[in-house]
Amino acid sequence: MEFFTLFCTAFLLAGGLYWFVCILGSAEQKGKHAVQLSGGSIAKENVQDNYQQYWSFFRRPKEIEKAEKVPAFVDTFYNLVTDIYEWGWGQSFHFSPSVPGKSHREATRIHEEMAVDLLNVKPGARILDAGCGVGGPMRAIAAHSGANVVGITINEYQVNRARTHNKKAGLDKQCEVVCGNFLQMPFADNSFDGAYSIEATCHAPKLEEVYSEIYRILKPGCLYVSYEWVTTELYRGDDPEQVEVIQGIERGDALPGLRSYKDIAQVAKTVGFEVIKEKDLAKPPANPWWTRLKMGRIAYWRNHILVTVLAWLGIAPKGVVDVHEMLFVTADYLTRGGETGIFTPMHMILCRKPESKSVSSST
Ligand SMILES: C=C(CC[C@@H](C)[C@H]1CC[C@H]2C3=CC[C@H]4[C@H](C)[C@@H](O)CC[C@]4(C)[C@H]3CC[C@]12C)C(C)C
Numbered sequence: 346m347e348f349f350t351l352f353c354t355a356f357l358l359a360g361g362l363y364w365f366v367c368i369l370g371s372a373e374q375k376g377k378h379a380v381q382l383s384g385g386s387i388a389k390e391n392v393q394d395n396y397q398q399y400w401s402f403f404r405r406p407k408e409i410e411k412a413e414k415v416p417a418f419v420d421t422f423y424n425l426v427t428d429i430y431e432w433g434w435g436q437s438f439h440f441s442p443s444v445p446g447k448s449h450r451e452a453t454r455i456h457e458e459m460a461v462d463l464l465n466v467k468p469g470a471r472i473l474d475a476g477c478g479v480g481g482p483m484r485a486i487a488a489h490s491g492a493n494v495v496g497i498t499i500n501e502y503q504v505n506r507a508r509t510h511n512k513k514a515g516l517d518k519q520c521e522v523v524c525g526n527f528l529q530m531p532f533a534d535n536s537f538d539g540a541y542s543i544e545a546t547c548h549a550p551k552l553e554e555v556y557s558e559i560y561r562i563l564k565p566g567c568l569y570v571s572y573e574w575v576t577t578e579l580y581r582g583d584d585p586e587q588v589e590v591i592q593g594i595e596r597g598d599a600l601p602g603l604r605s606y607k608d609i610a611q612v613a614k615t616v617g618f619e620v621i622k623e624k625d626l627a628k629p630p631a632n633p634w635w636t637r638l639k640m641g642r643i644a645y646w647r648n649h650i651l652v653t654v655l656a657w658l659g660i661a662p663k664g665v666v667d668v669h670e671m672l673f674v675t676a677d678y679l680t681r682g683g684e685t686g687i688f689t690p691m692h693m694i695l696c697r698k699p700e701s702k703s704v705s706s707s708t
């Protein structure tokens with residue numbers, strides 16, 4: 346009898362633990378499980394040190410001004426956060442307006458499909474995803490449009506994750522992933538029929554550099570759409586509370602400095618684009634994008650306990666607790682940025698590379 350009681354208790358405890366870690370702990374059906382959390386390409390024992398290194402960029406503000414150091418700093422950031430993002434958010438690392446009656450997953454897909462619809466590309470076209478993450482948008486866009494998508498990301502761990510997901514989804518023929526810097530892309534001039542970037546170019550120290558690269562690889566007459574992270578017309582740089590929110594967003598999201606909405610079209614024109622459309626997709630009638638962050642407050646606490654226990658057991662790297670804590674704080678700054686309207690992660694700009702000027706034949 347005693348053995349039976351012991352057996353039942355152990356069975357219930359093991360079942361409960363499995364449910365807590367694998368069912369509750371995974372917010373997305375196909376995301377990572379909590380037990381698989383890693384530091385990306387960083388060895389388990391070095392995660393904590395790399396987290397400290399990440400913070401040192403902000404402790405010494407001069408470092409961040411050195412533009413050439415930014416891609417390496419962004420790479421470290423994505424080693425630290427990629428698994429947590431996938432586990433707690435899904436395979437698309439961006440926001441989208443909430444859509445009444447639709448799940449987060451559906452709202453995300455709608456936002457991604459809108460990008461490729463704006464590009465007006467035909468099935469079989471070759472399009473670029475600048476800053477592709479683990480490829481959530483790339484797969485949705487390839488499936489929706491029939492285009493062949495080439496994604497580029499600075500982070501090698503994401504390249505491997507994206508390739509694995511592409512294969513699993515049966516989209517590996519249509520989706521290619523390259524590890525590289527979008528400030529110096531390994532692609533020929535005039536070789537793409539369209540390009541998009543979703544919440545990625547905010548990591549570029551100088552927007553001109555990434556926009557001019559995208560301009561270079563696009564065929565004349567083709568379109569580029571970007572969803573940019575910017576401060577809005579409501580942002581006041583002399584209000585300490587607002588400055589704190591914006592700096593909080595920069596620190597928790599590896600941003601070398603948020604730009605103003607006013608700068609985006611200006612930069613696009615400077616590198617040669619014609620600006621066709623510009624719109625903050627977060628503005629009403631769109632529903633708030635930040636509710637998904639707010640509604641997960643209980644889930645955050647559950648995740649925090651889970652991550653702490655897994656690190657204590659030696660299953661997750663120690664530094665993962667710090668990274669999770671940092672994201673928890675960042676979620677609050679992002680929510681405040683959204684609620685006050687001083688920040689948007691979806692300032693959309695649609696541009697065209699002009700048709701090449703016809704060369705008049707000499708007589
Ligand atoms: C475009 C970028 C990333 C945007 C978002 C995908 C991420 C920004 C903040 C992230 C998160 C914050 C809180 C985390 C939570 C504490 C954890 O338990 C589960 C994951 C989070 C919800 C996580 C998920 C991704 C974000 C929403 C930037 C970097 C340019």
Ligand SMILES: C[S@@+](CC[C@H](N)C(=O)[O-])C[C@H]1O[C@@H](n2cnc3c(N)ncnc32)[C@H](O)[C@@H]1O
Pocket residue numbers: 416419423436437438439475476477478479480481482497498499500503525526527528542543544545546548549
């Ligand atoms: C917030 S994630 C968005 C990913 C993807 N667009 C999505 O929505 O799921 C930003 C992406 O930009 C990439 N990135 C940032 N700086 C980069 C650079 N200099 N070169 C290439 N990729 C970069 C990151 O590696 C990451 O994949």
